[in-house]
Amino acid sequence: MTKRLAAAAPATLDETDRALLAALAADARQPVSELARRVGLSAPSTAERVRRLEAQGVIERFTVQIDPRALGFTLQAIVRVKPLPGQLHLVEDVIRRIPEFVECDKVTGDDCFICRLYLHSIEQLDEILSKVTERAETSTAIVKSTPVARRLPPLG
Amino acid sequence: MTKRLAAAAPATLDETDRALLAALAADARQPVSELARRVGLSAPSTAERVRRLEAQGVIERFTVQIDPRALGFTLQAIVRVKPLPGQLHLVEDVIRRIPEFVECDKVTGDDCFICRLYLHSIEQLDEILSKVTERAETSTAIVKSTPVARRLPPLG
DNA sequence: AATGAAAGCTCTTAGAC
DNA sequence: GTCTAAGAGCTTTCATT
Numbered sequence: 184m185t186k187r188l189a190a191a192a193p194a195t196l197d198e199t200d201r202a203l204l205a206a207l208a209a210d211a212r213q214p215v216s217e218l219a220r221r222v223g224l225s226a227p228s229t230a231e232r233v234r235r236l237e238a239q240g241v242i243e244r245f246t247v248q249i250d251p252r253a254l255g256f257t258l259q260a261i262v263r264v265k266p267l268p269g270q271l272h273l274v275e276d277v278i279r280r281i282p283e284f285v286e287c288d289k290v291t292g293d294d295c296f297i298c299r300l301y302l303h304s305i306e307q308l309d310e311i312l313s314k315v316t317e318r319a320e321t322s323t324a325i326v327k328s329t330p331v332a333r334r335l336p337p338l339g
Numbered sequence: 340m341t342k343r344l345a346a347a348a349p350a351t352l353d354e355t356d357r358a359l360l361a362a363l364a365a366d367a368r369q370p371v372s373e374l375a376r377r378v379g380l381s382a383p384s385t386a387e388r389v390r391r392l393e394a395q396g397v398i399e400r401f402t403v404q405i406d407p408r409a410l411g412f413t414l415q416a417i418v419r420v421k422p423l424p425g426q427l428h429l430v431e432d433v434i435r436r437i438p439e440f441v442e443c444d445k446v447t448g449d450d451c452f453i454c455r456l457y458l459h460s461i462e463q464l465d466e467i468l469s470k471v472t473e474r475a476e477t478s479t480a481i482v483k484s485t486p487v488a489r490r491l492p493p494l495g
Numbered sequence: 496a497a498t499g500a501a502a503g504c505t506c507t508t509a510g511a512c
Numbered sequence: 513g514t515c516t517a518a519g520a521g522c523t524t525t526c527a528t529t
Contacts, residue, residue, distance in 0.1 A: 370523085372522060386524075
């Protein structure tokens with residue numbers, strides 16, 4: 184399910200916060216001392232701001248971006264999933280339990296779920312989708328390229 | 340465009356590498372000393388492995404996961420975009436230049452692009468899509484919940 | 496590949512503006 | 513909310529197995 188409710192009021196970020204987030208997005212493991220240099224504050228103030236952004240919930244977590252191709256996932260697919268009547272919760276569970284589904288959103292409209300799938304081969308697509316097609320109609324698109332890779336939203 | 344070509348051969352990860360990646364995915368800023376404790380190695384060996392995973396391209400980058408709701412993006416949409424004849428490159432450029440499109444994949448099939456959009460309001464959806472609809476047909480789904488948030492693929 | 500010890504940095508805490 | 517200063521803690525190097 185959705186991870187948590189929205190914060191009551193949106194956080195307001197100043198220029199320094201924006202610079203900090205951009206720097207952390209580019210390299211989350213850089214030392215506070217270097218972040219401090221980049222944003223033009225002392226190390227303690229910088230550390231304090233990072234903690235505040237975490238406390239406010241702006242920073243959800245620090246994480247690592249994996250390249251699926253380096254792990255042999257040569258194929259990426261985006262699958263729209265429309266559960267058959269009465270199968271919605273079961274379909275959701277099936278998707279959650281298959282680790283090759285690396286992302287799944289429940290959306291308005293005819294296709295209930297939109298999911299991202301990492302695959303080693305085209306045969307594996309068939310194999311994985313067969314676990315879903317007993318309970319849902321699916322519509323699959325293979326990713327050819329990624330004009331915009333996950334990026335920060337505008338921080339204005 | 341796509342960021343780079345796939346590595347020649349997929350990296351092979353042992354149990355320790357997998358534990359490291361899982362730990363870094365959960366908190367990319369934790370000290371090497373703590374990572375070392377978790378995976379049961381010394382700090383120097385652990386630091387060496389992290390460097391190797393980066394050099395191999397398995398780790399693309401260390402980054403920060405932002406909560407769009409904490410920034411006032413109360414709405415998230417997934418938009419399929421089908422450029423009109425001859426408008427493909429222009430549509431791609433338009434999408435790339437609008438920062439609210441935080442992700443976009445070019446896919447096989449009728450709908451050329453599948454994009455994720457962060458929005459402050461439903462009015463803003465209209466406003467942003469109007470910049471695309473001169474050159475493409477769009478089909479929009481509003482995200483209601485996220486059964487699977489971005490997660491690591493199987494590391495086997 | 497991995498380890499331990501030591502040098503060198505980095506982080507945090509404390510106290511002041 | 514920010515700073516400097518100093519002690520605590522971390523990372524890295526290197527010799528060793």
